[in-house]
Amino acid sequence: MTTSPSPYLRLTTVDAATTVRIEVNGDLDYDSAPHLLAVVTGKLAERPDLKDLHLHCAGLGAIDSIGLSALLMIHRHTSTAGVRLHLEHRTARLERLLAITGTLDHLTTVTTGDANAPADTAQAKPRTNATPARLTGPDSTA
Amino acid sequence: MVSPEAHSDSTTEPGSPWDGAPYPVLLTDVQGMVVLSNAAAAVLLPAARPGARLKDVAPAWLSAAHDVLRTPGLEASRPLSGVMGARSFEAHPSVQADGSVVWWLVDDTDHRLVREALTVERERTAFLAEASNMLLSSLNLGRCMGVTAQLAAEYLADAALVVAPSRGRRMPVVTSLRGASPTTKHEAADPNDVPGLSEALRGFPPVPSRWIDPGGAPRWMVPEDFGPVGSIVITPLPGHGVPAGALILLRRSDTMAFTQNEEVFAQLFAARAGAAMSAARLYAEQAAITDVLMQELLPPTLHQICGIDFAGGYRPSADHERVGGDFYDVHPAAVEGEASLVALGDVCGKGLEAAVLTGKIRNTLQALLPMADDHQRMISLLNTALLTSHHTRFATLVLASAVRNGSDVELRLTSAGHPPPLILRKNGTVEEADTSGTLVGALPHATARTAALTLSPGESCVLYTDGITEAKGGLTGDSQFGEDRLKRALGQCGGMPAESIVEHVQMLAAQWVGHRPHDDMAVVVIAAPRTHHLTAVSGHTRGRFTS
Numbered sequence: 256m257t258t259s260p261s262p263y264l265r266l267t268t269v270d271a272a273t274t275v276r277i278e279v280n281g282d283l284d285y286d287s288a289p290h291l292l293a294v295v296t297g298k299l300a301e302r303p304d305l306k307d308l309h310l311h312c313a314g315l316g317a318i319d320s321i322g323l324s325a326l327l328m329i330h331r332h333t334s335t336a337g338v339r340l341h342l343e344h345r346t347a348r349l350e351r352l353l354a355i356t357g358t359l360d361h362l363t364t365v366t367t368g369d370a371n372a373p374a375d376t377a378q379a380k381p382r383t384n385a386t387p388a389r390l391t392g393p394d395s396t397a
Numbered sequence: 398m399v400s401p402e403a404h405s406d407s408t409t410e411p412g413s414p415w416d417g418a419p420y421p422v423l424l425t426d427v428q429g430m431v432v433l434s435n436a437a438a439a440v441l442l443p444a445a446r447p448g449a450r451l452k453d454v455a456p457a458w459l460s461a462a463h464d465v466l467r468t469p470g471l472e473a474s475r476p477l478s479g480v481m482g483a484r485s486f487e488a489h490p491s492v493q494a495d496g497s498v499v500w501w502l503v504d505d506t507d508h509r510l511v512r513e514a515l516t517v518e519r520e521r522t523a524f525l526a527e528a529s530n531m532l533l534s535s536l537n538l539g540r541c542m543g544v545t546a547q548l549a550a551e552y553l554a555d556a557a558l559v560v561a562p563s564r565g566r567r568m569p570v571v572t573s574l575r576g577a578s579p580t581t582k583h584e585a586a587d588p589n590d591v592p593g594l595s596e597a598l599r600g601f602p603p604v605p606s607r608w609i610d611p612g613g614a615p616r617w618m619v620p621e622d623f624g625p626v627g628s629i630v631i632t633p634l635p636g637h638g639v640p641a642g643a644l645i646l647l648r649r650s651d652t653m654a655f656t657q658n659e660e661v662f663a664q665l666f667a668a669r670a671g672a673a674m675s676a677a678r679l680y681a682e683q684a685a686i687t688d689v690l691m692q693e694l695l696p697p698t699l700h701q702i703c704g705i706d707f708a709g710g711y712r713p714s715a716d717h718e719r720v721g722g723d724f725y726d727v728h729p730a731a732v733e734g735e736a737s738l739v740a741l742g743d744v745c746g747k748g749l750e751a752a753v754l755t756g757k758i759r760n761t762l763q764a765l766l767p768m769a770d771d772h773q774r775m776i777s778l779l780n781t782a783l784l785t786s787h788h789t790r791f792a793t794l795v796l797a798s799a800v801r802n803g804s805d806v807e808l809r810l811t812s813a814g815h816p817p818p819l820i821l822r823k824n825g826t827v828e829e830a831d832t833s834g835t836l837v838g839a840l841p842h843a844t845a846r847t848a849a850l851t852l853s854p855g856e857s858c859v860l861y862t863d864g865i866t867e868a869k870g871g872l873t874g875d876s877q878f879g880e881d882r883l884k885r886a887l888g889q890c891g892g893m894p895a896e897s898i899v900e901h902v903q904m905l906a907a908q909w910v911g912h913r914p915h916d917d918m919a920v921v922v923i924a925a926p927r928t929h930h931l932t933a934v935s936g937h938t939r940g941r942f943t944s
Contacts, residue, residue: 285746285747320722320743320744320745320746320791320793321745321746323745323791324745324746324788324789324790324791324839325789327789327791327839327840328788328789331789354833355793355814355815355816355833356791356793356814356815356835356836357813357814357833357834357835357836357843357844357845358814358835358836358839358840361835361840
């Protein structure tokens with residue numbers, strides 16, 4: 256278990272067999288979002304056997320557009336690496352932001368493969384999240 | 398230095414105890430006649446033999462000191478000093494019981510020189526500190542050049558010129574005569590004509606100051622009514638990796654020419670002035686870039702188009718270094734009877750990256766205008782155009798197509814990941830437009846649902862960015878303005894003209910945040926104008942015109 260201290264964002268990382276859980280405490284914004292992104296990409300590089308990445312969001316404070324952009328980038332990375340991303344214990348604020356921006360389904364629909372990479376690199380791949388309909392994937396909000 | 402051990406002819410008996418004294422010693426009697434002078438004193442004042450009058454053999458300052466000492470009540474309180482030959486001495490008298498005086502002469506030449514040097518250095522340090530203060534207090538290049546020229550003319554020379562590297566054919570030159578305010582000119586001169594000037598202006602490699610022949614100085618270099626020039630020095634103004642310019646110092650022929658010491662000092666000053674000028678230049682360049690970008694990005698002034706009222710307001714984030722991330726545009730219908738398109742959006746992030754993305758979005762939307770009747774397709778194509786594998790920077794926006802139908806306005810509204818527009822009805826209710834969609838620029842596909850609705854005369858539709866609703870303020874300073882507060886405020890705006898609604902919302906948001914920092918805030922109001930009779934105070938609406 257490691258903790259990365261940052262004045263406004265504290266990340267606690269718990270490693271298990273094929274999963275990693277990162278507890279997010281504090282604001283995810285212009286100043287702190289690169290830190291979360293760096294921790295996640297570092298973890299993905301370090302753990303090629305990883306199957307599931309759980310972001311525990313109960314302690315998430317304010318989240319701005321850069322924070323959301325970081326979550327979208329994390330999802331892009333996990334999908335490419337074949338890791339399932341779980342946004343757990345989402346706060347009402349996060350839920351609302353994801354709903355307004357139309358990213359809730361995208362971020363909480365668990366896919367593998369690089370299906371959500373940009374169109375130019377994903378042409379030949381099957382798109383499991385291509386439809387805008389609300390897919391009910393194994394999203395672990397519980 | 399006069400050696401205390403120096404031997405000379407016998408003014409004192411050889412072996413006299415005075416000869417061993419480490420200083421020149423003179424013994425004078427009450428009448429001011431020399432009674433005795435030791436070996437060291439004989440070297441210093443060879444004529445001061447016993448029997449000579451002090452007045453005749455000693456410098457005036459010493460004999461005057463003797464007179465003062467002999468006058469009751471004028472006791473000299475501190476050591477007297479003066480020059481003897483090439484050196485200076487302090488004279489310490491001790492008066493004997495019989496009225497004779499022993500003068501001890503202490504050589505203080507080195508001490509005095511050190512003291513003088515210290516005074517000069519202190520003055521220079523104070524000058525450099527003042528120069529730094531004056532130079533750094535302004536980021537205006539013109540003012541920096543003026544201050545540099547003025548300070549140099551005041552402390553270093555009779556006149557000073559600051560030459561900036563030329564842009565184009567003319568060289569900006571600030572001239573300052575001592576005691577006069579600096580003047581700026583653009584000289585169509587070639588720096589290559591002045592030896593050392595073009596090298597100094599190039600900035601690299603660093604060149605030392607250069608003396609030039611005053612006779613060979615071009616006319617632009619010598620201020621009018623300056624008189625004959627005695628000496629000219631050209632010193633480069635070193636900048637932060639970029640040449641800041643050159644400092645030209647002129648002295649009149651009746652002023653002392655520059656010493657090497659003064660030249661070194663001028664370089665110290667030039668280093669400070671150059672740093673300040675290059676900082677000002679870099680700042681000016683950055684400000685110019687920001688201005689160009691802002692000009693391109695500033696929202697247009699809105700007015701009535703095709704019988705529909707449009708009004709917009711934009712309050713950029715107070716963070717002056719950053720170009721805003723909110724934008725709006727109105728594209729009037731190309732053909733009468735077709736819909737005009739409004740786009741209002743918010744780009745993720747701040748600064749230049751956000752500005753670049755904003756520019757891209759506005760251009761793309763303009764190119765997609767021929768298909769403005771199909772919002773979904775526009776959003777989908779815009780999404781594809783913005784998508785890149787490098788980042789997930791995105792934008793959220795609302796598209797609104799508005800067309801006049803009789804006295805009504807038909808609206809189609811589509812949100813792409815943006816807070817839905819609010820509709821102000823005549824009865825004071827505020828509705829959220831039923832539209833939603835995904836943001837653009839980050840996901841492989843963007844989809845959206847369009848809402849169609851009708852505005853009756855006096856009704857309006859408010860498009861806004863979350864800078865309004867997420868503005869932090871209020872009593873605690875920490876609560877958000879929020880959508881509920883915005884809806885309640887809009888509920889009071891029934892029947893107001895579009896401009897007044899924009900102003901009202903902006904005023905409330907500004908009051909809410911107070912002096913706290915805030916994000917960009919943009920509001921656009923689309924209103925169906927009241928057509929025939931004035932219903933502002935009809936009783937159907939609250940009729941409050943607070944603006």
